[in-house]
Amino acid sequence: MKSILSLLFTFLFSSLFAQNQDIDPNDLHNLFWKIEHPYSKKVGYLIGTIHLIDKDKFVLPKEVTKRISKADVLYVEIAEMQDQAKAMELSMMKEGRMTDILSKEQRDSVYVYTNTEFGMDSAKFEKLMGKFKPLVFSQLAFAKLLTSAKSYDLTISALAKENKIPVEGFETLEEQMGFFDSMSDELKIELIMQTVRKNDSSEEEWGKMQNLYLDQNLPELLKVGEFKGEMSDFMNTTISENRNVKWVSKLDKEFDKNNLFIAVGAAHLQGDRGLINLLLSKGYVLTPISIQLN
Numbered sequence: 001m002k003s004i005l006s007l008l009f010t011f012l013f014s015s016l017f018a019q020n021q022d023i024d025p026n027d028l029h030n031l032f033w034k035i036e037h038p039y040s041k042k043v044g045y046l047i048g049t050i051h052l053i054d055k056d057k058f059v060l061p062k063e064v065t066k067r068i069s070k071a072d073v074l075y076v077e078i079a080e081m082q083d084q085a086k087a088m089e090l091s092m093m094k095e096g097r098m099t100d101i102l103s104k105e106q107r108d109s110v111y112v113y114t115n116t117e118f119g120m121d122s123a124k125f126e127k128l129m130g131k132f133k134p135l136v137f138s139q140l141a142f143a144k145l146l147t148s149a150k151s152y153d154l155t156i157s158a159l160a161k162e163n164k165i166p167v168e169g170f171e172t173l174e175e176q177m178g179f180f181d182s183m184s185d186e187l188k189i190e191l192i193m194q195t196v197r198k199n200d201s202s203e204e205e206w207g208k209m210q211n212l213y214l215d216q217n218l219p220e221l222l223k224v225g226e227f228k229g230e231m232s233d234f235m236n237t238t239i240s241e242n243r244n245v246k247w248v249s250k251l252d253k254e255f256d257k258n259n260l261f262i263a264v265g266a267a268h269l270q271g272d273r274g275l276i277n278l279l280l281s282k283g284y285v286l287t288p289i290s291i292q293l294n
Contacts, residue, residue, distance in 0.1 A: 023286065025277035028218045028270045030288035032064060035260075037284050042259050044251070045071070045289075046275065048266030049152035050213040057210055058150040061291040065159060071261035073254065074160040075247075076153055078176060079169030090177045091136045098132055098192070101185045106193060113196045114140075134188040135180040138195045156263045170247045170264070179238055190231050214294035218270045241273040248278040255284075 035044035045067040068074065099107050111122040117140075120128065129137070157167050183191070198205070205224055212221040227235050247264070254260060262275075269276050276286060 023276065023280065025271055025274055025280075026219070028274075028276060029216050030290070031213075031216050031218075031266060031269070031293075032061075032289045032291045033269075033276065034287040034289055035255075035262075035279060035284050036287070037255060039283075040256050042255055042257070044255060044260040044262060046262045046264075046269070046286075047156075048218070048269040049156070049263055050210065051153055051265060052149040052151055053210050053213070055148050055150045057214060057294075058152075058155075059214075059293045060152070060155060060159075061293070063289065063291055068156060068159050068165070068261050069163045070259065071160070071165055072258035073260055074157065074165050074167045075170060075251070075254075075260060075262045075264075076157055076167060077170055077264050078173055079157070079167045086173055090173055091133055092131045093133055097126065097130045098134055098137060099126070099130060101189055102192065106189065109196050110192065133177075133180070134183075134191045135177070138191045140195065153263060156261075160261070165261075170250060171243070179243075182238070183234060187231055187234055211294075213266060216293065218266060222267055222270060240268060241271070244268055244273055244275055244278055248275060248282065251279075252282060 031048045033046045035046055045064075047064060099110060102110065107122075111125060114120045114125045114129070115122075118125075160167050209221060209224050212224065226232070247268075251260065251262070264275070268274060271277065279286060
């Protein structure tokens with residue numbers, strides 16, 4: 001169970017210069033970018049990752065590894081993702097059980113799902129998994145698919161450490177889990193029930209996500225598993241845009257001091273409040289670098 005949790009948590013952003021660059025933040029087809037500023041001699045590199053991918057599809061181009069080895073500091077979303085004990089602690093509810101917020105019909109649907117997929121009747125589920133938070137439960141649909149997966153984030157972090165490059169996290173595991181803990185009960189219920197409803201399509205969705213990532217097709221990648229309504233607003237604002245703004249603020253303070261390499265989920269790159277556009281709006285010059293992933 002601990003090994004699955006470790007994988008799940010990895011599974012589990014001056015307008016003058018922007019106007020001079022022909023970059024549409026909502027139609028990006030590049031995952032790797034060079035970052036410069038007219039008033040700084042420091043250079044940064046940004047790559048959008050898919051947190052987990054099948055081992056036989058994993059590719060880290062030489063151009064990327066070269067830039068990692070020359071960085072002064074590596075920035076990733078969370079620098080402590082290998083702390084399994086902490087991940088386990090934060091995955092559990094402090095009070096009550098996950099099913100407490102569900103109606104009887106919803107609980108029965110969850111029990112049928114876990115019995116079918118994991119061979120757990122209701123009593124066994126409540127004993128072994130009933131204290132899991134809704135976010136962790138929502139990732140169980142992919143658990144079977146992750147046993148042969150490889151992490152870009154962990155691989156890049158390990159490469160940096162081999163080169164004695166400090167690895168900094170934009171946020172802690174507690175902070176990241178806190179975003180999801182702040183969800184209303186209604187949204188937590190939706191997260192749980194979507195897992196049950198989408199079970200039959202999980203493998204197909206996982207394969208599609210990987211292929212779109214390898215094709216560097218961000219617009220289509222973001223449409224896979226897209227949420228609707230209030231859930232969409234929460235994911236776009238709290239989980240993506242607000243975090244992106246904080247990250248760029250932190251990078252802005254670091255850029256004058258160090259050559260940076262930044263590795264974050266690809267979804268954080270695109271959009272009006274994505275990292276690309278936010279950096280452009282602060283006067284940074286971004287240049288896409290062609291890399292081959294498939």
